Amino acid sequence: MQSTAHAFKxxxxxxxxxxNLQDSLAKLKVGFSERRRQAAERLPEFEALRDRAxxxxxxxxxxxxxYLEEFERKVLALGGHVHWAPTAADARRIIADLCxxxxxxxxxxxxxxxxxxxxxxxxxxxxxxxxIETDLGEYIIQLRHEPPSHIIAPAxxxxxxxxxxxxxxxxxxxxxxxxxxxxxxxxxxARYVLRQKFLDADVGLTGANFxxxxxxxxxxxxxxxxxxLSNTLxxxxxxLASIEKVIPTLEDAAVLLRVLARSATGQExxxxxxxxxxxxxxxxxxxxxxxxxxxxDNGRSGVLGTExxxxxxxxxxxACMNHCPVYGAVGGHAYGWVxxxxxxxxxxxxxxxxxxxxxxxxxxxxxxRCESVCPVRIPLPKLMRHWRERExxxxxxxxxxxxxxxxxxFVARRPGLYRGLTTIANRVLSLFGRVEGRYHSLPLAGGxxxxxxxxxxxxxxxxxxxxKAGRKRP
Amino acid sequence: MSADRSQILNGIRRSLQRGELAGDGLKDVQSRxxxxxxxxxxxxxxxxxxxxxxxFCQWAEFNNASVARVSAADVPGEVxxxxxxNNLPANVAMAPSPLLEGYDWASQKMLSIRRGRGEGDDQVSxxxxxxxxxxxxxxxxxxxxxxxxxxNLLPDTHxxxxxxxxxxxxxxxxxxxxxxxYGKDRMPRTVNTITGPSRTGDIEQTIELGAHGPRRMxxxxxxx
Amino acid sequence: MVxxxxxxSENLHPPPRRVALFxxxxxxxxxxxxxxxxxxxxxxxxxTVEVPPLQVCCGQPAYNTGDRAxxxxxxxxxxxxxxxxxxxxxxxxxxxxxLSHHYPGLFDDDPALKARAENLAGRSxxxxxxxxxxxxxxxxxAHYDGAVTYHDSCSGLRELGVKEQPRQLLGSVQxxxxxxxxxxxxxxxxxxxxxxxxxxxxxxxxxEKSADITASGAGTLLAGDLGCLMNMAGKLQRxxxxxxxxxxxxxxxxxxxxxxxxxxxTGAR
Ligand code: SF4
Numbered sequence: 001m002q003s004t005a006h007a008f009k010x011x012x013x014x015x016x017x018x019x020n021l022q023d024s025l026a027k028l029k030v031g032f033s034e035r036r037r038q039a040a041e042r043l044p045e046f047e048a049l050r051d052r053a054x055x056x057x058x059x060x061x062x063x064x065x066x067y068l069e070e071f072e073r074k075v076l077a078l079g080g081h082v083h084w085a086p087t088a089a090d091a092r093r094i095i096a097d098l099c100x101x102x103x104x105x106x107x108x109x110x111x112x113x114x115x116x117x118x119x120x121x122x123x124x125x126x127x128x129x130x131x132i133e134t135d136l137g138e139y140i141i142q143l144r145h146e147p148p149s150h151i152i153a154p155a156x157x158x159x160x161x162x163x164x165x166x167x168x169x170x171x172x173x174x175x176x177x178x179x180x181x182x183x184x185x186x187x188x189x190a191r192y193v194l195r196q197k198f199l200d201a202d203v204g205l206t207g208a209n210f211x212x213x214x215x216x217x218x219x220x221x222x223x224x225x226x227x228x229l230s231n232t233l234x235x236x237x238x239x240l241a242s243i244e245k246v247i248p249t250l251e252d253a254a255v256l257l258r259v260l261a262r263s264a265t266g267q268e269x270x271x272x273x274x275x276x277x278x279x280x281x282x283x284x285x286x287x288x289x290x291x292x293x294x295x296x297d298n299g300r301s302g303v304l305g306t307e308x309x310x311x312x313x314x315x316x317x318x319a320c321m322n323h324c325p326v327y328g329a330v331g332g333h334a335y336g337w338v339x340x341x342x343x344x345x346x347x348x349x350x351x352x353x354x355x356x357x358x359x360x361x362x363x364x365x366x367x368x369r370c371e372s373v374c375p376v377r378i379p380l381p382k383l384m385r386h387w388r389e390r391e392x393x394x395x396x397x398x399x400x401x402x403x404x405x406x407x408x409x410f411v412a413r414r415p416g417l418y419r420g421l422t423t424i425a426n427r428v429l430s431l432f433g434r435v436e437g438r439y440h441s442l443p444l445a446g447g448x449x450x451x452x453x454x455x456x457x458x459x460x461x462x463x464x465x466x467x468k469a470g471r472k473r474p
Numbered sequence: 475m476s477a478d479r480s481q482i483l484n485g486i487r488r489s490l491q492r493g494e495l496a497g498d499g500l501k502d503v504q505s506r507x508x509x510x511x512x513x514x515x516x517x518x519x520x521x522x523x524x525x526x527x528x529x530f531c532q533w534a535e536f537n538n539a540s541v542a543r544v545s546a547a548d549v550p551g552e553v554x555x556x557x558x559x560n561n562l563p564a565n566v567a568m569a570p571s572p573l574l575e576g577y578d579w580a581s582q583k584m585l586s587i588r589r590g591r592g593e594g595d596d597q598v599s600x601x602x603x604x605x606x607x608x609x610x611x612x613x614x615x616x617x618x619x620x621x622x623x624x625x626n627l628l629p630d631t632h633x634x635x636x637x638x639x640x641x642x643x644x645x646x647x648x649x650x651x652x653x654x655x656y657g658k659d660r661m662p663r664t665v666n667t668i669t670g671p672s673r674t675g676d677i678e679q680t681i682e683l684g685a686h687g688p689r690r691m692x693x694x695x696x697x698x
Numbered sequence: 699m700v701x702x703x704x705x706x707s708e709n710l711h712p713p714p715r716r717v718a719l720f721x722x723x724x725x726x727x728x729x730x731x732x733x734x735x736x737x738x739x740x741x742x743x744x745x746t747v748e749v750p751p752l753q754v755c756c757g758q759p760a761y762n763t764g765d766r767a768x769x770x771x772x773x774x775x776x777x778x779x780x781x782x783x784x785x786x787x788x789x790x791x792x793x794x795x796x797l798s799h800h801y802p803g804l805f806d807d808d809p810a811l812k813a814r815a816e817n818l819a820g821r822s823x824x825x826x827x828x829x830x831x832x833x834x835x836x837x838x839x840a841h842y843d844g845a846v847t848y849h850d851s852c853s854g855l856r857e858l859g860v861k862e863q864p865r866q867l868l869g870s871v872q873x874x875x876x877x878x879x880x881x882x883x884x885x886x887x888x889x890x891x892x893x894x895x896x897x898x899x900x901x902x903x904x905x906e907k908s909a910d911i912t913a914s915g916a917g918t919l920l921a922g923d924l925g926c927l928m929n930m931a932g933k934l935q936r937x938x939x940x941x942x943x944x945x946x947x948x949x950x951x952x953x954x955x956x957x958x959x960x961x962x963x964t965g966a967r
Contacts, residue, residue, distance in 0.1 A: 225687025365889025388764030447894030452932030
């Protein structure tokens with residue numbers, strides 16, 4: 001997917017002016033956080049599980065090479081195949097070759113953020129292979145030619161009416177010429193249309209939430225059941241997963257599953273959690289004849305051992321964006337690439353370059369709500385600050401900001417000068433603001449006064465001046 | 475191909491500032507793999523057997539499944555009764571499993587049974603379950619000749635027969651049973667853990683049942 | 699046995715008495731009353747309060763812009779200015795948190811400076827939590843008429859655990875009724891330089907905040923950080939709201955009769 005992260009500020013303007021998006025976001029802000037809170041309260045061990053989830057991921061990352069090799073060994077032992085893809089281009093090539101090897105015309109895809117990351121659909125289409133998104137949200141945005149706006153709820157920016165229009169436009173040729181008004185009718189129509197596509201697909205492509213080294217299994221967590229149809233009906237199952245998805249054992253999976261669903265949707269458990277291990281076995285009545293796992297690096301191995309390593313713990317639950325007031329104001333598309341919200345603000349500069357995505361780690365108040373809900377306790381604000389430091393070092397910070405900061409720090413490091421200047425500023429601001437108590441506009445503060453009044457200081461001087469003069473009360 | 479493999483693995487090692495694991499470091503991870511440590515104990519997964527059954531039923535219903543607690547002799551009757559109560563057809567696709575064959579289906583004259591895998595237009599399926607997890611009301615299905623995966627997914631209605639003795643506390647207990655049955659390193663091709671009917675919240679964050687998998691799930695919990 | 703020893707040894711330590719006030723830049727320049735209120739509250743709790751004259755800023759503007767070198771220089775200046783006091787107290791969660799949670803990490807490469815930073819961190823506090831958690835203050839002798847709603851500023855809440863302390867003390871103010879808004883824990887959109895770097899997003903956030911404040915029905919908004927307060931006051935006033943905005947310390951110190959933030963002096967209009 002082509003990044004528009006550089007146009008973040010324009011994207012924000014568009015997002016704030018979109019009433020449908022704002023309606024959807026209003027709902028998201030209350031719904032997800034409230035459901036997560038209730039789910040966490042129902043499980044007294046939740047905080048202890050978060051600690052353990054963090055530790056498991058840290059342990060795995062410290063031994064990532066070992067667990068990947070172990071995973072591979074187990075997959076091979078059960079008749080599966082493992083492909084190593086250092087870059088996005090490698091992964092695209094591997095998958096295209098696999099599809100062509102079985103003469104695939106269509107690929108049933110279940111939602112995979114990694115597939116978005118490597119822009120797989122565009123690549124397959126160019127080769128004449130039709131990828132069919134089967135997750136309802138992904139299906140809707142595929143019809144609309146839009147990118148996902150949320151990592152677990154890709155169509156969360158749309159209203160029911162927008163979905164109804166989209167279905168009418170695209171399903172008419174299949175004989176559905178009535179515009180639907182009820183959600184359950186929309187779901188039923190999509191189910192019907194997609195069912196046939198599942199039955200016809202030559203290849204099923206899924207992501208993976210976890211890869212279990214102990215057993216060589218890929219683990220998928222979904223609610224719809226589409227991933228399971230994708231890995232059961234077609235004759236080839238391809239799992240596309242990034243290398244940090246591997247975990248050691250099934251016991252570790254149990255811990256991670258307990259925090260994943262609760263953090264993501266506030267469910268006790270998602271409807272389907274599936275472990276796939278190798279191809280169909282002798283005597284099985286269904287299942288794929290071939291089972292392939294594509295392990296994608298795409299820059300992740302280079303993040304290990306750096307100050308950004310913690311982001312590799314991410315289990316893609318979406319809680320950070322559900323609780324982010326910036327995401328809540330502008331939605332996912334504004335971030336301009338695959339991964340939005342706080343985790344995107346950390347990951348996107350890594351994957352598309354900090355020049356392209358320089359705004360993302362800056363567009364945060366560091367309110368810390370993301371870190372407070374992250375199931376694997378990623379210190380997201382700290383990582384965003386690291387990006388700001390790198391930008392500053394590389395002179396990517398906007399010139400006006402740099403100059404303002406330089407001036408401020410010159411003064412701030414000279415207490416005498418600082419006192420003098422603040423005394424003057426205080427006097428001027430309080431004098432001219434005396435009558436109203438505030439300003440409707442101020443030179444150099446347009447960013448503030450465009451939307452807010454600026455409170456004027458009361459008369460009497462700065463605190464330090466008054467204190468020095470021996471006052472005990474303003 | 476193998477160049478790509480070593481590129482990734484060596485990249486990881488370079489970043490971690492070490493070579494291939496060896497010595498104590500290797501022994502530690504190997505033994506962690508051989509004896510997987512359990513996570514924090516979840517109290518509600520540690521109940522006595524009878525309470526586990528009750529907890530399983532409670533969470534299964536919380537997750538929009540319906541539950542009937544029956545004796546073995548009543549299983550076929552409850553199935554036809556359930557189908558009739560819900561105006562569902564009496565044609566079912568059934569898993570060819572010894573467990574299910576142990577019930578007296580012949581007693582249900584109206585019921586027409588096809589044994590095999592699921593097909594795209596199946597209305598109702600009947601399967602057993604490898605286990606039930608009390609902690610969340612979750613069913614565990616292990617694939618094999620006696621349990622085609624498609625039966626869990628394609629039909630509109632999924633009827634599951636679960637023995638009380640197969641209800642365990644938490645996920646960890648299921649892993650134990652799987653290792654016992656299939657061997658430590660050998661999982662069944664597919665293990666589906668299923669918690670209630672299929673659902674989606676993709677339109678306006680409102681849950682609708684029956685996205686791709688079954689719309690309706692009925693669990694028969696069978697007393698021994 | 700071990701825990702009881704550590705308990706009793708804790709009790710042997712007298713509470714910190716010689717307290718330095720970290721005024722913060724915003725209070726110095728825009729709302730001196732907060733500084734006086736803080737001093738009054740600390741003195742009433744038995745502390746001797748000093749205001750080290752060489753203090754300026756805690757360095758957050760540089761820190762949050764990614765300018766580590768300047769942040770370190772400012773942090774060293776702060777460590778000098780606040781050497782030797784039993785406690786350093788700021789009427790702000792974000793400045794207090796900067797000293798107590800972020801300074802040590804600035805000096806990972808210099809053990810001597812790191813030790814100094816950790817020493818300062820260990821005795822730095824946000825005002826209200828210092829009063830309640832360290833000094834054991836349970837109530838104040840103040841009076842304020844009307845319903846107030848309290849916004850939990852982010853750093854105070856999530857870095858320092860300031861949540862119940864202000865509510866406990868507000869509960870002892872005569873005539874005051876606390877009416878919670880729906881989401882007191884959601885950021886107001888201030889974020890230091892964020893509010894001028896991304897004014898549209900900041901505005902969307904503070905607009906939602908002001909709606910929540912208004913819906914609470916309270917006539918007064920309180921919080922513990924002046925930056926957030928100026929942001930929310932500015933928005934409420936631009937919208938023509940009659941809600942008055944004050945720092946929580948002012949109300950606790952019985953200074954609730956002063957003109958509110960952004961209000962003209964009585965009689966000036
Ligand atoms: S960063 Fe944490 S909260 Fe955000 S998606 Fe990843 S795991 Fe979830």
